[in-house]
Amino acid sequence: MTHMTTDIRRDAAATTATATGRAAEPPVLLRTTDLVKHYDSRRGLWGRITGRPGSLVRAVNGVSLDIRRGETLGIIGESGCGKSTLGRAILRLHEPTSGSVVFDGAEITELGRDPMMKMRRRMQIIFQDPYASLNPRKTVEDILIMPLKLHGLAKGKAARDAAAAMIENVGLKTAHLDRFPHQFSGGQRQRIGVARALILNPEFVVCDEPVSALDVSIQAQIIQLLAELKRELGLTYMFISHDIAVIGYVADRTAVMYLGEVVETGRTRDILAEPRHPYTQALLSAAPRLDEPGKAARIKLTGDLPSPLNPPPGCKFHTRCPHAMDVCRKVAPAPVADAQGHMAACHLIDGASGKAEAPA
Amino acid sequence: MTTTTLPRPDTAAGDRPEPVLSVRDLRTAFKTSHGIVRAVSGVSLDVYPGECLGVVGESGSGKSVTFASVMGLVKKPGWVEDGEILYRGRDLTRLSDRELRALRGKDIAMTMQDALTALNPALTVGEQILEVLRAHADDLPRGRAGRAEARRRAVEMLDLVGIPSPADRLNEYPHQFSGGMRQRIMIAIALACRPRLLIADEPTTALDVTIQAQVLELIADIRARLGMSVVLITHDLGVVAEHCDRVVVMYAGQVVETGPTRAVISDPKHPYTQGLLDSIPRLSDLSHPIRPIQGQVPELIDLPPECRFIGRCPKRTPDCRTGIDMRPAGPGRAARCILVGEETEA
Numbered sequence: 001m002t003h004m005t006t007d008i009r010r011d012a013a014a015t016t017a018t019a020t021g022r023a024a025e026p027p028v029l030l031r032t033t034d035l036v037k038h039y040d041s042r043r044g045l046w047g048r049i050t051g052r053p054g055s056l057v058r059a060v061n062g063v064s065l066d067i068r069r070g071e072t073l074g075i076i077g078e079s080g081c082g083k084s085t086l087g088r089a090i091l092r093l094h095e096p097t098s099g100s101v102v103f104d105g106a107e108i109t110e111l112g113r114d115p116m117m118k119m120r121r122r123m124q125i126i127f128q129d130p131y132a133s134l135n136p137r138k139t140v141e142d143i144l145i146m147p148l149k150l151h152g153l154a155k156g157k158a159a160r161d162a163a164a165a166m167i168e169n170v171g172l173k174t175a176h177l178d179r180f181p182h183q184f185s186g187g188q189r190q191r192i193g194v195a196r197a198l199i200l201n202p203e204f205v206v207c208d209e210p211v212s213a214l215d216v217s218i219q220a221q222i223i224q225l226l227a228e229l230k231r232e233l234g235l236t237y238m239f240i241s242h243d244i245a246v247i248g249y250v251a252d253r254t255a256v257m258y259l260g261e262v263v264e265t266g267r268t269r270d271i272l273a274e275p276r277h278p279y280t281q282a283l284l285s286a287a288p289r290l291d292e293p294g295k296a297a298r299i300k301l302t303g304d305l306p307s308p309l310n311p312p313p314g315c316k317f318h319t320r321c322p323h324a325m326d327v328c329r330k331v332a333p334a335p336v337a338d339a340q341g342h343m344a345a346c347h348l349i350d351g352a353s354g355k356a357e358a359p360a
Numbered sequence: 361m362t363t364t365t366l367p368r369p370d371t372a373a374g375d376r377p378e379p380v381l382s383v384r385d386l387r388t389a390f391k392t393s394h395g396i397v398r399a400v401s402g403v404s405l406d407v408y409p410g411e412c413l414g415v416v417g418e419s420g421s422g423k424s425v426t427f428a429s430v431m432g433l434v435k436k437p438g439w440v441e442d443g444e445i446l447y448r449g450r451d452l453t454r455l456s457d458r459e460l461r462a463l464r465g466k467d468i469a470m471t472m473q474d475a476l477t478a479l480n481p482a483l484t485v486g487e488q489i490l491e492v493l494r495a496h497a498d499d500l501p502r503g504r505a506g507r508a509e510a511r512r513r514a515v516e517m518l519d520l521v522g523i524p525s526p527a528d529r530l531n532e533y534p535h536q537f538s539g540g541m542r543q544r545i546m547i548a549i550a551l552a553c554r555p556r557l558l559i560a561d562e563p564t565t566a567l568d569v570t571i572q573a574q575v576l577e578l579i580a581d582i583r584a585r586l587g588m589s590v591v592l593i594t595h596d597l598g599v600v601a602e603h604c605d606r607v608v609v610m611y612a613g614q615v616v617e618t619g620p621t622r623a624v625i626s627d628p629k630h631p632y633t634q635g636l637l638d639s640i641p642r643l644s645d646l647s648h649p650i651r652p653i654q655g656q657v658p659e660l661i662d663l664p665p666e667c668r669f670i671g672r673c674p675k676r677t678p679d680c681r682t683g684i685d686m687r688p689a690g691p692g693r694a695a696r697c698i699l700v701g702e703e704t705e706a
Contacts, residue, residue, distance in 0.1 A: 078568035215418035220639035220652030249641035286573040288598030304538045
């Protein structure tokens, strides 16, 4: 019971994090507990006039995760599962509805403006779309200097020197500093996005689908760059992606999300080798394989993701699950973890072993 | 997952049936303020009856423009400069707009990447399927009987692509469907007249993997049932590996490698194909390091005659400056690289 990452983790954590004696584990850098982000879609004029109970989009619905210093936690899920919202809620770019985010021992959801600003220096984000996330009217130098100015860390020549050093760190040239974003290709723009996130020398970076908008050959360049920078600067990543092969490549541990909830977490290699939740199994089997086509026994999911406005009762996956039973339609399954911290929330999983029982 | 209904057209050259579509030395250009962009420069490829051909390449490789040219959809400031597009022996570049329109949708159909923009938001999906049937299905009786029959066929198409309660959903608008469902509707429209050739341009790029698997399986299933040929344009070699009999790899407006999918993926001949394969993380072997291709795709303006991959190629030689044509590289295979001939001879 070292570092489980769900509700039950809190009991375990309360006893001690080193119960099994593996003291070598690095400390937890970021911990979310029951993090919730709901968007209220009632805010329209009509909703306010009628005052009728509006519909809530339950984007993130009680997520509890640990990220240890120096590790990469992968977050995987399909569109609408809440993975990007989770990243934004953790940084308070979107204010969480409830729950707690503890970063390096400090509860950040209660921080006021100035202390939060200071905290942000240590936690940054790289966005998915390198076309939309850079101001088209600023030069690369302006873009890189802006965070330094905002945080009052450097100005004038010192800031320009920092920008010049950073741009070379991400594989571009100082000559590029005077150019505008439109003069760069997608891959180069993403390098600028990386430079902007790292110029404040953060400890923790949310990488929100940083390679999804890029061509395959360029995607590999950015993955490699992020891995190198992590090694050199001792960073901790939360790496959000819909591509399970990318996650498999970059993440030490992985959390699988479905409709705002974490359905499985564990070491990435355990999840890939022995996925326990039927959704993870389906996700893995749907990924096209280059060198073993058709090998994965295709688990066919029928239907689409249900609307987060009106999530199904019980286990949220039951509407698409090939093993759905009566109990799944009524009762939400509790997370069950084994000694390695491999957790899944599914009624098929036997509480004693943490493994899935053979579905009937 | 690929079900091949016909003998694989990639064995000995002599056994090959006549191709359904044969593109010969196609050149398509666009006039821009920076100069003339030669998006497609000398592409030749064949599509055989009943096969699924994968056309793979990154942005700017010319894969979509090649097939937009086939469909006669390249409009100003772009134009087809040169080349032949032979559909069952007829050169499509010589057809009038009217003749082309008679062919398009009926014999050759294309689905677009982004189903939300490709569908008309102001018409119900039923109207959009009926439009194709009215334009092309010449076996429909006149009058009320014809309308009823067209409607019956439209329901049948939606049913074929797996849309639940198709008769009701015929009256709904595109925005009332999810992304995966919209892609299915576009496939239904494309298949309404049972074309011999379906060109699917990135049919699943905008979709989640679980939905992608559903849509690709649907295309494979319909191909087997209707015996049509499919061209699958994609940037994802994994999708090609799972679904295509043969593959054409494009780079910077040219075909750089072609051959049976398994052979190309297990033993790529062109350094670009090798680089592409090395840059993809593989679930089967995550310890295998990914190696990106350095540099970027060249701008397609005023390109010298040299090999277009020269700037990024780890194996370049001074001889690559002269440029190169496709060379035979084994059974049913060819690659555009000077190293290919040498390897075979050695």
